Every structure is written in C-alpha cells, then in structure tokens.
Amino acid sequence: MLGGGTLVAVNVYASATESDQSGQTATAQVLSAPTVYCPDVGSRLTDVPDAAREDVDGELAQLDQQIVAAYQQLKESAAAIQQNPGLADQTILDPLKEKRSESLQRIADAIGREGDRPQGLDDLAACTLRSSDQGAGQSASPQDGATPSQSASASASASAGAGIGGQGGNGPVAADYADITTVQPNVTTPAERPDGSTGTFASSCGVNANGLFNSDNVIVAPGVSNGAHHFHDYIGNQSNNAFASDDDLANADTSCADQGDKSTYYWPVLRLQNGKQERDADKPGGGTEGNAGQIVTAKKVTLTFEGNPTSKVTEMPRLLRIITGDAKAFVNGPANANASWSCTGFEDRQLKDKYPLCPSGSDVVRTFRFQSCWDGRNIDSANHRTHVAFAAADGSCPAGFQAIPQLVQRIVYDVDAPSLQDGGRTVPLFAVDSFPEQLHKPVTDHGDFINVFDESLMRKMVGCINSGRTCGAGADEQPPSQSADPDPSESASPENPPSESASPVTEPSDTATPADPPAETESAQPSEPPAEPSATKTAAGDTGLPQVYTSASPKKSSGTGGGVISRPTERPATETPTGTATTAGAAPAGQEAPSTAPQTEPQAVQGDLAETGAHLWPALFGGVLLAAGFVLLWRTRWRSS
Known part of the structure; x- marks a missing residue:
C-alpha cells in the first residue's frame, strides 16, 4: 500500500510539472520573476545640439546594451540571489550604476561642449529590480522601504527554478x-x-x-x-x-x-x-x-x-x-x-x-x-x-x-x-x-x-x-x-x-x-x-x-484541430463584475453548438488520450498495488477474526 501510494503521488506530481523540450514549465500560471528597471534617459533629453547628436546617440545605445547585459546576468543568477540577496547589489545593480554614471557623464560632456550642460543626469544612474507581474506604469522602486537586493530576493524567491515563460x-x-x-x-x-x-x-x-x-x-x-x-x-x-x-x-x-x-x-x-x-x-x-x-x-x-x-x-x-x-x-x-x-x-x-x-x-x-x-x-x-x-x-x-x-x-x-x-x-x-x-x-x-x-x-x-x-x-x-x-x-x-x-x-x-x-x-x-x-x-x-x-x-x-477557443456566434451582450463580457447564442448550421454557460476564458487542448496514458502508466500501476494492498489487508483481518 505504501509503495503503490508513493508511486501514484510521485508520478502525478511529475506529470503536473512536466517540462517541454525547451525546459519551460508547462503550466497555465507562471510565477513572477525580476526584470531590470532603469530610468529612460533618451526621453529626458529634449534639447540636444545637432553637433552633439552622434555622440549622444552612441552613449544612449551603450546604456541599452548595459541593461541587456545586466538582465542576462540576472537571469543566470536568480537561484544564487535567492540564497544570498546581497548578490543583486554586488554583482548586478552596483556595477550597472557605475557604468551608467560614466555614460551619463559623457552625454553631459558632449552636450555641454555645444551648449548648456544638462543637469540632473546623475540621478538617472541607479537601477532597481521589479517583478515581471507588475503592470506597466506601476512603481518600479523597491516597495515598503526594501533595498534593491531585498526586492531582488523576493522576486528571485518567487521564480527560482521556474523561469517566466516563453521559449x-x-x-x-x-x-x-x-x-x-x-x-x-x-x-x-x-x-x-x-x-x-x-x-x-x-x-x-x-x-x-x-x-x-x-x-x-x-x-x-x-x-x-x-x-x-x-x-x-x-x-x-x-x-x-x-x-x-x-x-x-x-x-x-x-x-x-x-x-x-x-x-x-x-x-x-x-x-x-x-x-x-x-x-x-x-x-x-x-x-x-x-x-x-x-x-x-x-x-x-x-x-x-x-x-x-x-x-x-x-x-x-x-x-x-x-x-x-x-x-x-x-x-x-x-x-x-x-x-x-x-x-x-x-x-x-x-x-x-x-x-x-x-x-x-x-x-x-x-x-x-x-x-x-x-x-x-x-x-x-x-x-x-x-x-x-x-x-x-x-x-x-x-x-x-x-x-x-x-x-x-x-x-x-x-x-x-x-x-x-x-x-x-x-x-x-x-x-x-x-x-x-x-x-x-x-x-x-x-x-x-x-x-x-x-x-x-x-x-x-x-x-x-x-x-x-x-x-x-x-x-x-x-x-x-x-x-x-x-x-x-x-x-x-x-x-x-x-x-x-x-x-x-x-x-x-x-x-x-x-x-x-x-x-x-x-x-x-x-x-x-x-x-x-x-x-x-x-x-x-x-x-x-x-x-x-x-x-x-x-x-x-x-478550428477542429487546435480547439483553443470556440467560435462566438454573436457580439458579447452581458458584462461581468470585472468588466469583461460573455457570449451566448446558438452556433450556425454546420458548426458544433457551444456550451450554454458563458465562456469567459479560452479552452486549451492539453494532449490526446494516448499521450496522457503514456505519461501516467506508473500511477496506474501504483493504483493497482494500492488496491491489492487493501484487499490483502482486508483478507488478513478476516482470517484472523
């Protein structure tokens, strides 16, 4: 009974978290993970002399490259940051700030040679980490007074070993x-x-x-x-x-x-x-x-x-x-x-x-x-x-x-x-x-x-x-x-x-x-x-x-092969409390009739029966062992009585 039950539990858990060939977890909901947030410098530069444009454009491209490199390093270090939150500051954010400060200095110098030197660019050097499930426009700064490394740890803890989706x-x-x-x-x-x-x-x-x-x-x-x-x-x-x-x-x-x-x-x-x-x-x-x-x-x-x-x-x-x-x-x-x-x-x-x-x-x-x-x-x-x-x-x-x-x-x-x-x-x-x-x-x-x-x-x-x-x-x-x-x-x-x-x-x-x-x-x-x-x-x-x-x-x-979303038959006519609409109505001739219940989210196909059976046969075998154990226990108790 113990062996069979363990086999069932292990196999079902493994199937639920099975990864595809690219190593991504096959689940509908993917945990959040951190990304790098840096203030956008280019949008702040509204007055750049023509003679300085080439140098400034080059430095702005460098700033983008620095963020890309920092993000790639962040992805590679998620597990380590979870164990040691200080690594986010030491190995990613602090070095990134130094590089950005140098680029911002060169931008200010280039503009200053041709006109008025811009003020306040140094304030744009520091970067933080933000959770990938934050909507655009939400605050990117650490919340509740947390340091950047603490924010990084929280995000990394949520996503370590999970990735954040996509090939x-x-x-x-x-x-x-x-x-x-x-x-x-x-x-x-x-x-x-x-x-x-x-x-x-x-x-x-x-x-x-x-x-x-x-x-x-x-x-x-x-x-x-x-x-x-x-x-x-x-x-x-x-x-x-x-x-x-x-x-x-x-x-x-x-x-x-x-x-x-x-x-x-x-x-x-x-x-x-x-x-x-x-x-x-x-x-x-x-x-x-x-x-x-x-x-x-x-x-x-x-x-x-x-x-x-x-x-x-x-x-x-x-x-x-x-x-x-x-x-x-x-x-x-x-x-x-x-x-x-x-x-x-x-x-x-x-x-x-x-x-x-x-x-x-x-x-x-x-x-x-x-x-x-x-x-x-x-x-x-x-x-x-x-x-x-x-x-x-x-x-x-x-x-x-x-x-x-x-x-x-x-x-x-x-x-x-x-x-x-x-x-x-x-x-x-x-x-x-x-x-x-x-x-x-x-x-x-x-x-x-x-x-x-x-x-x-x-x-x-x-x-x-x-x-x-x-x-x-x-x-x-x-x-x-x-x-x-x-x-x-x-x-x-x-x-x-x-x-x-x-x-x-x-x-x-x-x-x-x-x-x-x-x-x-x-x-x-x-x-x-x-x-x-x-x-x-x-x-x-x-x-x-x-x-x-x-x-x-x-x-x-x-439409029959993918089976992702059933085709609607009329415009949405009702609104849910969250503001999303639902559809209803009969399907046209020649099409499968939709469910009478409002469809509020797409229906996904998760593989055919053969694939499911191939993945879950150990659980089936475990179930047989578990059942056999119950029978044996019942017969033993019956004979002893």
Missing part, C-alpha cells in the same frame, strides 16, 4: 493574453466638422515576403549595429539599416507598388514560440537576447493615410521621422505606449496591454495610429517625439502644430490562439520581439516611419485627403471599415461583421477617423504592382546592407 525564457506568460470575445467595444470616433479632411490615401508595399529583417533602428540608434536588440520587419524602403544615410534612403529600391513611395515602414517581428531555429537563433537581437522561435510573415498589411476631422492637412516634410508606441513601455510606464491588438471581425475593441486570443476563423490584428500633428519646423527631435504630437480628443492639434496625414498601419496575422493551459505545447505562444528586459509584453509594441515620398506624390496625397476622395495604389486593399468591398477572409464570421465605428483607435487623444469616403476611387498606379525585391542582399556585417532572413508563413490549423 526564450523571458516571456510571455499566460496573463499576457485575453479572449477578445470577452472585451467590450471601446472604439470611439470624433465628430467631423465641415472644414475637416475626410479622404484617404493608401500605399501598397507588400508584407515583407522577401524577408528583410535586422535588429537596427536608424531613427533611435543611427550608426549602431543591433541598436534595437530585437528584430524588425521592413516594408517599403529596402536599404534601411543602422548606417543608412538620407541619400541611401532616397536612392533605394522600394517594395511599394507606387515607386514614388520610398518611405520605410518597420515594426518588431511577431514570432511563434514553437522551437523552430531561425537563422538569427544565435545572433544578437535574436536568440541570444531571448527573441526565439519562428518569425511569422504577415497575411496582410494596409498602409492608410487619413485626414483630420477638424481641418485640412498639410504635406509631411520629406524625411520626417515618427515613432509611435514605446519599446520600453513595460518599465517606462504607459505615457508613450500606443499598442493596439485585436482580431478581424472584432476591431471595435482594442487591447493595449494584452495579446488577443481570437476565435476560429478570425486573425490577429495589430494596429499603429501615428501622431498626426507636426510642429512645422523639424523632421526629428532629440527624443524623437516632441516634433510631432497626437491630436486632441476632438481631432484638433496642439497650439503651434499643424495637421498632417495620419499614417495607420494595420498588420494581420494568420496565427492560432495559443494553448495557455499547457504553456503553449499544443498550440505555440506568439509574441513580438522586444528588448530582453521588457519580457515580450504586448504593451511594448511600436512602429516606425520615415517619409521618403516623392514631393509630387505627397502633394497628390494631401489633395486627395483634403477633397474627401479615396486614392492610392492600395485603395482596394483597405480593411472592411474603410473599403466598399471588404475581403471575405478578413471577417470573423457572418454573424460578426465589423461595426461602422470599427476603425482602430489606440491613442485616446488621437481619435480622428474620417467618414466613409465617396465611391469615387482614384488609382495612380497600374493594376498589377511589381513584385517585391528578391532576397539577395547579404548580411549587414559584410556590406553594410540589412541582414536578410526568409521565413514562410505558418499555416493556420483548422
């Missing part, structure tokens, strides 16, 4: 996902005025099918290889890397159908954490920094330039640079965050800090609405933000700013909702690339744009938008809410059409969405756009060109 070991976790069918519609649009600009202009630049990726960021870290520490998708301009000059961008090839658009559009790649070894698996920015798994090629990308509901728009200046969102929003807080996640058929509800779990037949959508007000003078600024601004809730621009066409990037992916209950073993997790210490949080999503439109095409864009027309080579590719002829594959189900207000809005202060344009459509390009350039470029380290990796888009499994 790269630094996220995401189950709490980073939300069932889109439980989200209430939250998209609003401002009222349009008679003097507003209601037209749209669309550019068609492909989906990066030729696989142009690198981990540079020519806007934030020009001249620095791997300045982003995560990989970007690039469409449009084909010469974007850390070393691309304005002339390089102007003379580059473009994947856009209209060759007058050589603008560069880029964003972090989306990966399936399915164990696939991409060509960047052992490269900086890729696997060596926790960005692991299969890069997913988008199913569809639409690039729309919209007007302003309160005024006409003016031309964007050539080489204008805009960043929307914050790649460090998890530790910086939500001040500059502008992530927006949804699913086709549900785009009247947008998620800012969760990845969406889409029902069968619906695709994942990430949307970027860029700043639509310009200061009228600068194509960039020291912190890459203050030269542009979001419009107010009514669509008006701040004093001193003028309205420009608003770029809206909509990226659609054919990926299944992951199986959270088994840690993504059955259906893999998906997440965007990120700085390692940002833990692949969805709130860190961001987009970048450099305007390299020909001036004549820019004038045409502005004229089209101001006159209320629909123009551009991509006009017939717009999503259902913007096109008179929606793509049937973009709709979740006949019962779930997008609402009339489903144009995604991610920034509360920038909600300008033009009315449905007139039926008149002007196309400036041939009906057959040129194919995207072939992937013949070599690695940046060899020629200075962007690194190129190619990756096929994964096939979406059928």
Whole structure:
C-alpha cells in the first residue's frame, strides 16, 4: 500500500510539472520573476545640439546594451540571489550604476561642449529590480522601504527554478493574453466638422515576403549595429539599416507598388514560440537576447493615410521621422505606449496591454495610429517625439502644430490562439520581439516611419485627403471599415461583421477617423504592382546592407484541430463584475453548438488520450498495488477474526 501510494503521488506530481523540450514549465500560471528597471534617459533629453547628436546617440545605445547585459546576468543568477540577496547589489545593480554614471557623464560632456550642460543626469544612474507581474506604469522602486537586493530576493524567491515563460525564457506568460470575445467595444470616433479632411490615401508595399529583417533602428540608434536588440520587419524602403544615410534612403529600391513611395515602414517581428531555429537563433537581437522561435510573415498589411476631422492637412516634410508606441513601455510606464491588438471581425475593441486570443476563423490584428500633428519646423527631435504630437480628443492639434496625414498601419496575422493551459505545447505562444528586459509584453509594441515620398506624390496625397476622395495604389486593399468591398477572409464570421465605428483607435487623444469616403476611387498606379525585391542582399556585417532572413508563413490549423477557443456566434451582450463580457447564442448550421454557460476564458487542448496514458502508466500501476494492498489487508483481518 505504501509503495503503490508513493508511486501514484510521485508520478502525478511529475506529470503536473512536466517540462517541454525547451525546459519551460508547462503550466497555465507562471510565477513572477525580476526584470531590470532603469530610468529612460533618451526621453529626458529634449534639447540636444545637432553637433552633439552622434555622440549622444552612441552613449544612449551603450546604456541599452548595459541593461541587456545586466538582465542576462540576472537571469543566470536568480537561484544564487535567492540564497544570498546581497548578490543583486554586488554583482548586478552596483556595477550597472557605475557604468551608467560614466555614460551619463559623457552625454553631459558632449552636450555641454555645444551648449548648456544638462543637469540632473546623475540621478538617472541607479537601477532597481521589479517583478515581471507588475503592470506597466506601476512603481518600479523597491516597495515598503526594501533595498534593491531585498526586492531582488523576493522576486528571485518567487521564480527560482521556474523561469517566466516563453521559449526564450523571458516571456510571455499566460496573463499576457485575453479572449477578445470577452472585451467590450471601446472604439470611439470624433465628430467631423465641415472644414475637416475626410479622404484617404493608401500605399501598397507588400508584407515583407522577401524577408528583410535586422535588429537596427536608424531613427533611435543611427550608426549602431543591433541598436534595437530585437528584430524588425521592413516594408517599403529596402536599404534601411543602422548606417543608412538620407541619400541611401532616397536612392533605394522600394517594395511599394507606387515607386514614388520610398518611405520605410518597420515594426518588431511577431514570432511563434514553437522551437523552430531561425537563422538569427544565435545572433544578437535574436536568440541570444531571448527573441526565439519562428518569425511569422504577415497575411496582410494596409498602409492608410487619413485626414483630420477638424481641418485640412498639410504635406509631411520629406524625411520626417515618427515613432509611435514605446519599446520600453513595460518599465517606462504607459505615457508613450500606443499598442493596439485585436482580431478581424472584432476591431471595435482594442487591447493595449494584452495579446488577443481570437476565435476560429478570425486573425490577429495589430494596429499603429501615428501622431498626426507636426510642429512645422523639424523632421526629428532629440527624443524623437516632441516634433510631432497626437491630436486632441476632438481631432484638433496642439497650439503651434499643424495637421498632417495620419499614417495607420494595420498588420494581420494568420496565427492560432495559443494553448495557455499547457504553456503553449499544443498550440505555440506568439509574441513580438522586444528588448530582453521588457519580457515580450504586448504593451511594448511600436512602429516606425520615415517619409521618403516623392514631393509630387505627397502633394497628390494631401489633395486627395483634403477633397474627401479615396486614392492610392492600395485603395482596394483597405480593411472592411474603410473599403466598399471588404475581403471575405478578413471577417470573423457572418454573424460578426465589423461595426461602422470599427476603425482602430489606440491613442485616446488621437481619435480622428474620417467618414466613409465617396465611391469615387482614384488609382495612380497600374493594376498589377511589381513584385517585391528578391532576397539577395547579404548580411549587414559584410556590406553594410540589412541582414536578410526568409521565413514562410505558418499555416493556420483548422478550428477542429487546435480547439483553443470556440467560435462566438454573436457580439458579447452581458458584462461581468470585472468588466469583461460573455457570449451566448446558438452556433450556425454546420458548426458544433457551444456550451450554454458563458465562456469567459479560452479552452486549451492539453494532449490526446494516448499521450496522457503514456505519461501516467506508473500511477496506474501504483493504483493497482494500492488496491491489492487493501484487499490483502482486508483478507488478513478476516482470517484472523
């Protein structure tokens, strides 16, 4: 009896905590773990002389590299810190502070040589550790008067030996996902005025099918290889890397159908954490920094330039640079965050800090609405933000700013909702690339744009938008809410059409969405756009060109194979006390009827019966021994009586 009971207990416990091939614990809830928080220096530098920009950008890139190295050391030392909390200060935080102090001193010196020396930079040197389950914007300082090492010990104690999810070991976790069918519609649009600009202009630049990726960021870290520490998708301009000059961008090839658009559009790649070894698996920015798994090629990308509901728009200046969102929003807080996640058929509800779990037949959508007000003078600024601004809730621009066409990037992916209950073993997790210490949080999503439109095409864009027309080579590719002829594959189900207000809005202060344009459509390009350039470029380290990796888009499994979320049959109609909605209704003909109970979370598949039996046969054998022991004991007592 004792042997059988022990065998049952040991086997059941082992099965409950069994790790997959990548060594990650297969459970729905993953314990918290620490990450490195350092004050963001770049956002504080709003006045950097042009002559000092190169030196300052280089030092800012060094600060990022220092944080990355400290975070990697933290991951490796979690168990040791649990045993000796002082190690966090001695081996990680104190050395990091010293290195940051030296970099901050050099930044102050560079600026001081050309102008007024900045004050207070030394106050930004110290870093702390924060728990990975703290939401963006929460205090990153040690709580209740604890020292950094005490905070580190608490976090390390919670996570020692467990990891924090994801193939790269630094996220995401189950709490980073939300069932889109439980989200209430939250998209609003401002009222349009008679003097507003209601037209749209669309550019068609492909989906990066030729696989142009690198981990540079020519806007934030020009001249620095791997300045982003995560990989970007690039469409449009084909010469974007850390070393691309304005002339390089102007003379580059473009994947856009209209060759007058050589603008560069880029964003972090989306990966399936399915164990696939991409060509960047052992490269900086890729696997060596926790960005692991299969890069997913988008199913569809639409690039729309919209007007302003309160005024006409003016031309964007050539080489204008805009960043929307914050790649460090998890530790910086939500001040500059502008992530927006949804699913086709549900785009009247947008998620800012969760990845969406889409029902069968619906695709994942990430949307970027860029700043639509310009200061009228600068194509960039020291912190890459203050030269542009979001419009107010009514669509008006701040004093001193003028309205420009608003770029809206909509990226659609054919990926299944992951199986959270088994840690993504059955259906893999998906997440965007990120700085390692940002833990692949969805709130860190961001987009970048450099305007390299020909001036004549820019004038045409502005004229089209101001006159209320629909123009551009991509006009017939717009999503259902913007096109008179929606793509049937973009709709979740006949019962779930997008609402009339489903144009995604991610920034509360920038909600300008033009009315449905007139039926008149002007196309400036041939009906057959040129194919995207072939992937013949070599690695940046060899020629200075962007690194190129190619990756096929994964096939979406059928709704019966994944079984992750049952397809909803109508819009959520009731709201729970926590503010999430529930769905009800009968399934359409030919589909399995859903449960009558409200579905509040996705259903995960945890393996088939054969797999379960193979894992639990020792427990079965133990059960037989236990039963036999009971029988033997009963017979012995019967005979003795």
